[in-house]
Amino acid sequence: MAVEPATVRTAVRTVGRISDILNCFSREQPVLNLTAISARLGLPKSTAHRLLAALESQGFLARAANGRGFRLGYQLLHWGMLAQLATDLRGEALPQLCALAQATGETAILTVRDGVQGVCLDMVESCQPVHLAMHVGQQLRLHAGASAKVLLAFLPGAQLQAILNTIDLPDLQPNTITDRARLCEELLAIGRRGFAISFEETDPGAMGIAASVYDHAGRCVAGIGIAAPLSRVPPARVPELAPQVSEAARALSRRLGAEG
Secondary structure, X not given: OOOOOHHHHHHHXXXXXXXXXXXXXXXXXXXXXXXXXXXHHOOOHHHHHHHHHHXXXXXXXXXXXXXXXXXXXXXXXXXXXXXXXXXXXXXXHHHXXXXXXXXXXXXXXXXXXXXXXXXXXXXXXXXXXXXXXXXXXXXXXXXXXXXXXXXHHOOOHHHHHHHHOOXXXXXXXXXXXXXXXXXXHHHHHHHHHOOEEEEOOOOOOEEEEEEEEEOOOOOEEEEEEEEEEOOOOOHHHHHHHHHHHHHHHHHHHHHOOOOO
């Protein structure tokens, strides 16, 4: 039987302690001091102090107004809002995904950006016997595939440039874009036509069409699209299917409070 390395056991123990500290706070006790946390968890004060200082530095904890304890920090509120957005987004998107899958006969996908990668947040599979295999939670390279590229194309310039300076552009399939200048040109083209397309950029024999989804503040928060085998959806069918994808994106955007 394999034995866990000491570094792994230490990391797991540290994560457990951090979780225990955060779970100490409650509606009844929103503010706790070092002594209370140390006693509740049975930790030496020196250990608890190091953990509290680390959590404070990352924004997970903050000093109470009177300076006599800690409260949960705004970073946790930020994460909670993101989690709530994801939950709300899936609920609002499901009817559009179902309608898009039914109208096109292909797998409908909802994607979001998580930092410098994309994530399949939800999907409705095609009823066709042959369809593209994906799964909820699947991570996507942002430079390849319609459902990923559309998450980049409508970002503010500075934010987009920061991501492009960070991500690698590995060659996944024959048509994957691996040149940054060419990727920028592709993103501009997506912006002009309003939707992204891809042919064998992530999977052999696969294509995709995707359009951007906006929230009430006009921010691109997701992409909605279809993925299909090229044998069933060749380039000639894009003019037929792209309007349906774009309409699904507009309908979901309206549900999220977007105007126009």
